[in-house]
Structures are given as C-alpha cells and as structure tokens.
Amino acid sequence: MSINSALWLQIYTVITLVFCGVVQYFTGILAVLWLPVVMAFVTTGFLLMQTRRTPLELDLSEMMVLVIYLCFVVLALISTVLQGGITVTIIGIKNEVGMSLVLFCLLLGFCRESQIFRISRLLYWIFYAQFPLVIYQVLIVLPQRVAMRGEDEKWDSVVGTFGGDPMGGGNTAVMGMFCLLIMLMKLSELKHGVTTWRSAAVHIGLAFVLCVLGEVKFIILLSPFLMALVWSMPSWVKGVSKVTLKTLLIIFAVMGGLITIAIMVLSAGYSSAFGGETGKSSLSIFLDSLDYIFDTNYIMAATGELGRLTTIFFWAKHSDMWGISSMLFGYGLNATNSGSAVSAGYLNIIFRLVLDSTSLSMLLWEVGLVGTTLFIGLLLWIVRITWPRPLLDVNDLDKDDIQLLCYGPAFTVFIIGCLLSLPYSQTLMIIPLLQFLFYLVSGSALVIRRTVHRSIRREYE
Numbered sequence: 001m002s003i004n005s006a007l008w009l010q011i012y013t014v015i016t017l018v019f020c021g022v023v024q025y026f027t028g029i030l031a032v033l034w035l036p037v038v039m040a041f042v043t044t045g046f047l048l049m050q051t052r053r054t055p056l057e058l059d060l061s062e063m064m065v066l067v068i069y070l071c072f073v074v075l076a077l078i079s080t081v082l083q084g085g086i087t088v089t090i091i092g093i094k095n096e097v098g099m100s101l102v103l104f105c106l107l108l109g110f111c112r113e114s115q116i117f118r119i120s121r122l123l124y125w126i127f128y129a130q131f132p133l134v135i136y137q138v139l140i141v142l143p144q145r146v147a148m149r150g151e152d153e154k155w156d157s158v159v160g161t162f163g164g165d166p167m168g169g170g171n172t173a174v175m176g177m178f179c180l181l182i183m184l185m186k187l188s189e190l191k192h193g194v195t196t197w198r199s200a201a202v203h204i205g206l207a208f209v210l211c212v213l214g215e216v217k218f219i220i221l222l223s224p225f226l227m228a229l230v231w232s233m234p235s236w237v238k239g240v241s242k243v244t245l246k247t248l249l250i251i252f253a254v255m256g257g258l259i260t261i262a263i264m265v266l267s268a269g270y271s272s273a274f275g276g277e278t279g280k281s282s283l284s285i286f287l288d289s290l291d292y293i294f295d296t297n298y299i300m301a302a303t304g305e306l307g308r309l310t311t312i313f314f315w316a317k318h319s320d321m322w323g324i325s326s327m328l329f330g331y332g333l334n335a336t337n338s339g340s341a342v343s344a345g346y347l348n349i350i351f352r353l354v355l356d357s358t359s360l361s362m363l364l365w366e367v368g369l370v371g372t373t374l375f376i377g378l379l380l381w382i383v384r385i386t387w388p389r390p391l392l393d394v395n396d397l398d399k400d401d402i403q404l405l406c407y408g409p410a411f412t413v414f415i416i417g418c419l420l421s422l423p424y425s426q427t428l429m430i431i432p433l434l435q436f437l438f439y440l441v442s443g444s445a446l447v448i449r450r451t452v453h454r455s456i457r458r459e460y461e
Contacts, residue, residue: 006115008046009440010122012039016436017126017178021163021171022133028165036432037098047105056109059453061385062446065107068381072374073097076367080332084346092333096366099435106443113451116444117404120185127182127203130160130175130210138213141166158213162433173427174434176216179207180223180417181441184230184410187251191231192240192406194399205258212262218424220262222417224255230413236405236452237397238390305354308424311361318351319364330368336361337430359429360422379419379442386412386445391456404448411445414438 016036023032058066076097080089142157145167156170162178164170186203189195204227211219228251232243298307306314319327336356337345347355347365356362363372388408397405418428418438427434 005046005050005111006118008043009111009115009119012036012043013119013122013436013440014126015039016433018129018161021159021161021174021433024163025159025166025170033163033432034094036436037094040098040101040436043105043110044101047108047110050110058107061381062107062450064381065378065385065446066104068374068378069100069104069107072367072371072378073100075329075371075374076333079329079367079371080334083332084334088332088334091337092366095337096333096362096429099432100439102436102439103443103446106440107446111447113404113447116407116447117400119440119444120404120407123182123185124203126161127178127207131206133160134158134210134213137166156215158210160210160214171427171431171433172214172216173218173421173425174431174437175214176211176219177414177417177421177427177434178437179210179216180219180226181410181414181437183207183223183227184413184417185407187227188230188406188410189403192235192237192402194403194406208258208262218421220259222420224252224259226413226417227251227255229416230409233409233413234388234390236388236390236408236448237392237394237402239394240390299353304352305357306361308358311355311358312364312423314353314355315361315364319368326368328368328370330364330366330371333366336365356426356430358423359426362426362429363422376419376422379415382442382445383412383415383419386415386449388412391452405452408445408448408452411441411448414441415445 016039020032020035023029076092077089080092084092137158137160145157148167156164156168156172157166158175159166159170159172160175160178162171162174164172183204186195186200190197190200208220208223211223228248231247231251297313298310299305300307322331331347335345335347338348338354338356345356355365360372363375367375386408392405394402415438421428428438429435
C-alpha cells in the first residue's frame with residue numbers, strides 16, 4: 001500500500017498542535033484529546049500496511065532504542081493490567097504511553113528525511129499561528145479570568161493553540177516547550193548559515209515574549225543554557241562555524257538581558273497580585289515565587305497538591321506501601337491521575353493528596369524504579385546516538401540538506417530540555433500535545449541520524 005506519509009504527518013501535526021488545543025480551550029470538550037492518540041494507532045496501522053521500496057535495516061544503536069522502548073511499554077502495561085484491570089489500562093494508554101507510537105513509527109521507517117524537513121518547516125507556521133490567539137487571550141480572556149477569580153489567578157490563560165481550561169489551568173508549559181523548540185531550531189539555523197541574524201533574533205525574541213506572557217519560568221531560566229549548548233555542540237556538517245568565546249558571551253548577554261526584563265515584568269505582576277514588602281528588589285520577589293519548588297514539605301492547602309521536591313521525598317517514604325515490588329515496578333498507569341472523571345487514580349484517594357504534579361513523580365509511582373530507569377535510559381540513549389559528529393562535507397550539500405541537518409542538534413537539545421522538565425512539570429506524561437511534539441522530535445532526530453549514516457555508507461561502497 002502506497003501512503004503519502006508526509007501529508008498524513010502534516011495533518012496529524014496541525015490537528016494535534018492547533019485544532020485539539022483550540023477546541024478544548026473554547027469549548028471545554030476534553031474528549032477531543034483522544035483524537036491524537038487514535039491517530040497514533042492509525043499511523044501504526046499505516047506503517048504495517050506500507051509497501052517498502054527498500055528493506056528497513058536498523059543498526060545496533062537503533063535496535064537498542066527499540067528494545068528499551070518495548071521493555072518499558074510491556075512493563076507498564078503488565079503492571080497496569082494486573083493491578084487495575086482493562087478499563088484502567090485503556091485510560092493509562094491514552095494518557096501516558098499511546099503517543100509514544102509516534103516515536104515507534106518514525107524509528108521503523110514511517111517516513112524519510114525529506115518528509116521530516118516538511119514537518120520541521122510546518123512547525124514555524126504553527127508558531128506564527130500562536131500570535132492572533134495570544135493577542136485575543138491577553139485582551140479578552142485574561143481580564144475575564146481576573147474579574148472572575150481575582151488578580152492572583154490571572155496566569156494560565158495565555159496558552160496560544162495548546163489548550164486547557166482558560167478559567168482553571170491552561171497548558172502554558174506546553175506553549176513554553178514549543179517556543180523553546182522554535183528558539184533552538186532558529187539558533188541552529190543561524191549557526192549553520194541558513195538564516196540571518198535578524199530572522200533569528202525576531203523568532204527567539206517573540207518566542208521568549210510568549211514564555212513571559214505565559215509565565216513559563218522553567219523556559220525563561222533554562223533557555224539560555226540550552227541555546228548555548230546548541231551553539232557549542234558539534235554538527236553533522238563539516239566546516240560549520242567554529243565556537244568562539246565571543247559568540248557564547250553574546251548569547252548569554254542577550255538572553256541575560258531578556259531574563260532580567262522578564263523577571264522585572266513577572267515580579268511586578270506578583271507584587272500586584274499578592275502584595276509584597278516595600279523596597280524589595282524584583283529579583284527577591286521572583287526568587288520568593290520559586291520557594292515552594294524547593295520546599296520538601298510543601299502541600300497546597302486548597303488542593304492537596306504536593307510541591308515539586310516534596311513529591312520525591314513523599315515517594316521515597318511511601319513507595320513500598322505494598323512491598324518492595326511496588327517500589328521497583330510501580331502501581332500501574334493512571335494510579336496517580338488526579339483529573340480523570342472516568343477512572344481517577346486510586347493512590348490519590350488513598351493518600352488524599354495530588355501526587356501527579358510532576359512527570360518524575362508519576363513515573364516513580366506508576367512504573368517504579370525499573371520503569372523510570374528504562375524511560376530515562378531510553379531518552380539518554382537517543383541523546384547519545386543522535387549527538388552529531390561532523391561526517392558530511394558542506395560542499396556536497398545544498399541549502400535544504402544543510403537546513404534539515406541543522407535541526408538535528410536542536411532536536412537533541414530539545415530532548416534534553418524535556419528530560420530536565422521531568423521533576424518540574426507533569427505535562428510530558430499527561431498532555432497529548434506535548435507528548436506528540438516530544439516523540440515527533442525524538443523520532444525525527446533518529447531519522448536525521450539514519451540519513452547521515454546511510455550517506456556515509458554509500459560514500460564508501
């Protein structure tokens with residue numbers, strides 16, 4: 001069967017990153033989030049029906065990706081079926097592992113590098129689509145939320161196309177991670193000489209503004225370091241501009257200035273919303289807003305949600321509630337789900353606390369130490385094998401080739417950013433939009449790596 005996989009992936013990308021979030025945001029229909037998961041299974045079906053012109057040949061490194069991935073999925077499903085039954089397993093697949101089929105399909109050759117190039121270019125158009133919605137959300141939705149819930153609840157309404165509840169909690173973290181990806185891609189383009197300083201500055205600046213409007217502190221603070229990593233890491237292309245101390249200092253100076261402005265803006269907002277001591281600096285106000293993250297005993301009184309660091313200490317103390325096997329293999333998918341109306345996580349009922357405030361906490365509780373190690377090990381292995389090395393001569397490549405190859409380092413660093421988000425945010429394990437973006441980027445990095453290695457083999461044949 002001949003399938004236009006590029007067109008399908010483009011449709012899939014637009015539906016997931018634009019349509020689903022907009023529908024959820026404006027209608028409140030949560031069932032629309034089943035659509036990306038269903039499309040992941042459809043994509044797998046297309047993969048099985050594909051007619052291949054050349055046989056798929058996975059090298060040892062790719063086989064390791066496949067083995068680790070299958071071990072993680074099998075462990076999670078067996079643990080869930082045995083402890084929760086079929087209904088809970090279906091909910092767990094939808095919420096946490098179903099979207100990983102995107103990575104599975106790309107690893108097994110669902111599309112070629114030319115199609116990854118088209119998808120990568122499409123991400124810029126999705127980025128441009130954020131601004132009309134963000135303007136509407138800032139001018140219309142945010143004042144409505146302030147009027148309804150007060151000045152101290154004005155955040156989480158500005159989410160672009162990434163959905164959520166405009167009057168409750170929007171997916172600002174997903175918008176922030178998407179903006180991080182755009183910043184990394186554009187900076188890598190600049191490094192490889194396929195875009196201008198002006199274009200890179202505009203894209204990075206606008207992406208950073210969206211993060212400030214969404215109050216995504218994780219991205220605001222982390223982006224300079226990840227961008228510096230993109231600039232300093234090797235490339236698949238020989239002869240790409242060398243790293244100099246001057247350029248790194250320029251990046252840190254520019255991003256330091258943006259961070260300073262962001263801290264001042266956010267601190268002014270915090271002072272207006274919560275009040276503050278007279279004469280206190282913007283930095284002090286901003287750091288005070290981060291205190292709860294590092295508190296090992298923080299529990300939000302109104303909701304019972306555990307603080308970021310608190311989740312780890314709480315798991316360490318109570319994870320062996322049903323024996324050492326539960327600590328090693330977890331309590332099954334969906335066990336910590338605090339937001340499901342169909343199948344609420346039973347651990348939340350037992351402890352009467354919200355345990356799924358971070359992805360790392362969810363992993364530890366639901367798949368245990370073994371499953372968590374497999375998941376993190378999978379990501380680290382993908383980072384290791386997709387870490388670029390200068391193998392291709394720039395004189396043998398056209399502009400489109402270089403542009404595709406420049407996305408490889410950006411994708412690898414984005415995976416690192418997602419890894420760093422595990423102890424900070426729950427979105428990677430529970431929000432299909434970010435899951436799709438994450439697995440799409442991970443699979444694309446593998447496709448780019450395979451293209452490079454295939455080109456090298458042809459050169460020596």
